[in-house]
Each structure stands twice: as C-alpha cells, then as structure tokens.
Amino acid sequence: MADERSASHRQRGLSIVNAAPAEDVYDTGDEVSGEFRCAECDLLIKSPRENDGLLVLPVCALCSAERWRRVG
Numbered sequence: 001m002a003d004e005r006s007a008s009h010r011q012r013g014l015s016i017v018n019a020a021p022a023e024d025v026y027d028t029g030d031e032v033s034g035e036f037r038c039a040e041c042d043l044l045i046k047s048p049r050e051n052d053g054l055l056v057l058p059v060c061a062l063c064s065a066e067r068w069r070r071v072g
C-alpha cells in the first residue's frame, strides 16, 4: 500500500499508530510462502515447491529464534 516517507512526521504526543509495520514479521507455526530470514541470525529459508508452496515456519535451526522476516 502507501509507503509514504513524510518529512513532516514528528513526535508531538499525538501520534497516529499505523497497523502496518515496515517489515513483515512472522512467527513459528505460521503458514507462509516465499523466502524468509531469521530475525535474529539472518538464516534464509524458502518454502518448498510441493505442498502448494506452503511452509510452516520452524524454530530457527541455528539460534532457536521464533521470528522470521519476509525477504523481498
């Protein structure tokens, strides 16, 4: 959607909280497709071609983190 970089955005006590974060972050157990990197150690994982391309996010094999960022 709109990714506006407004120079006039300042903290003035009254802030609009937008529900959309800058990065898509997913947790272990989420069904996803595409490529993801561990939020902690940047390990790259990809969804398989079979099984409709769906990947259930695991615990990171390297650092046991449970958060993943979508790549791209």
Ligand SMILES: [Zn+2]
Residues within 6 Å of the ligand: 038, 039, 040, 041, 042, 043, 060, 061, 062, 063, 064, 065
């Ligand atoms: Zn990791």
